[in-house]
Amino acid sequence: MAKRYWTFLNLKKKQSANLAEAFAACSTPASIDSAWYSDSGATSHMINDPEGVDIPAVYSANERVMVGNGQSLSISHTGSVSTLVPNSPLLLSNFFVVPSITKKLISISQLTKDNNCWVIFFYSSFTIQNRVTGVVLGVGKCENGLYVLQQQHHALGSIVSSNKLRVSAHLWHARLSHPSFRSIDSLTKSGFIFCSDKLIGLDSSLCVGCNLGKSHRLPFSLNNTRCDLPFDRLQYDLWGPSCVCSTIGFQYYAVLIDDYTRFSWFFPLKHKSDFFDTFVNFQ
Numbered sequence: 265m266a267k268r269y270w271t272f273l274n275l276k277k278k279q280s281a282n283l284a285e286a287f288a289a290c291s292t293p294a295s296i297d298s299a300w301y302s303d304s305g306a307t308s309h310m311i312n313d314p315e316g317v318d319i320p321a322v323y324s325a326n327e328r329v330m331v332g333n334g335q336s337l338s339i340s341h342t343g344s345v346s347t348l349v350p351n352s353p354l355l356l357s358n359f360f361v362v363p364s365i366t367k368k369l370i371s372i373s374q375l376t377k378d379n380n381c382w383v384i385f386f387y388s389s390f391t392i393q394n395r396v397t398g399v400v401l402g403v404g405k406c407e408n409g410l411y412v413l414q415q416q417h418h419a420l421g422s423i424v425s426s427n428k429l430r431v432s433a434h435l436w437h438a439r440l441s442h443p444s445f446r447s448i449d450s451l452t453k454s455g456f457i458f459c460s461d462k463l464i465g466l467d468s469s470l471c472v473g474c475n476l477g478k479s480h481r482l483p484f485s486l487n488n489t490r491c492d493l494p495f496d497r498l499q500y501d502l503w504g505p506s507c508v509c510s511t512i513g514f515q516y517y518a519v520l521i522d523d524y525t526r527f528s529w530f531f532p533l534k535h536k537s538d539f540f541d542t543f544v545n546f547q
Contacts, residue, residue: 300413306371309359317343337364497523
């Protein structure tokens with residue numbers, strides 16, 4: 265027990281030293297920047313300047329913002345931000361203007377609730393993605409352990425508008441599971457995708473995958489040779505069983521074709537084994 269207690273004391277001393285350094289690092293006044301920091305612990309979006317929200321309204325309620333060290337901060341205004349960056353599809357509502365804070369915070373819970381999206385965090389970046397369509401609505405990066413959205417970097421701009429995604433129509437055709445080029449043209453005119461070439465004259469029949477995937481059977485090779493006399497060669501086909509029997513119990517049929525005259529004979533069969541006797545009698 266003495267050994268465990270000694271180890272516990274050393275651990276507490278290290279933790280106290282680290283905690284003091286953390287408070288010392290935070291005690292210096294932080295400069296106000298234009299970056300937006302995603303916060304999974306915030307219940308609402310927060311900003312320190314009422315000019316940063318659309319149509320700010322004076323906050324008259326008694327609620328206050330509780331921060332991590334237990335201190336409560338006053339709220340001066342409320343509002344929303346319709347366009348955080350140009351061409352942004354995201355809606356940011358329920359903003360609290362808190363003059364005492366030095367960082368602008370985006371509430372992850374409020375963001376996912378208002379936009380029906382999810383946020384995927386990686387070690388160096390994060391992605392905001394629509395839950396229904398899967399479209400990427402925004403991206404950000406991790407700087408010094410914080411997930412940051414830079415307003416001037418168009419972090420929340422629609423990624424499909426990037427010139428890097430201006431690829432050929434055939435590549436879009438393959439990426440979107442081989443739809444018709446009429447669908448590709450409709451998506452291009454609607455602004456969802458951008459093609460580097462013109463769609464005029466393009467046909468999905470040029471796609472090898474479409475030809476192989478949509479074919480119902482292998483093609484027959486052309487044969488222009490014919491026999492010189494009737495009955496030199498016979499071609500036959502045995503089909504069955506049918507899911508519905510005929511009125512007298514036939515489930516199979518056999519078709520025999522003369523190669524020279526193309527004359528055909530049709531024989532209904534009750535059993536598949538009846539074909540042998542039928543062929544012997546025909547011969």
